[in-house]
Amino acid sequence: KSSLKSFEIKIDSWEKAARDRTSWRSLLRKGAKSCEAARQAASVLRRQKRKASAHESQTVATISCPHCPRLFKARIGLTSHLRVH
Secondary structure, three states, X not given: OHHHHHOOOOOOOHHHHHHOHHHHHHHHHHHHHHHXXXXXXXXXXXXXXXXXXXXXXXXOXXXXXOOOOOEEOXXXXXXXXXXXX
16 A cells, blocks of 8 residues: 555555556556655755754863863764873
């Protein structure tokens, strides 16, 4: 049923349409094209959303070294840096 819905084929009359092979094949081809176009459009939207959120979530360096003015985004960076001092 989900494939028929995604191919935009009516669930209640698909058996009747399948009896005529040529029209059934053309119906399947049209449905496959529309399904693939919708899938690709959804994929593009998901990618744009993912890429937009990646740019927004950049962290700001807030941890500072007590010995110099250097800033760090993560505590492990400060720990590694303090080995030098």
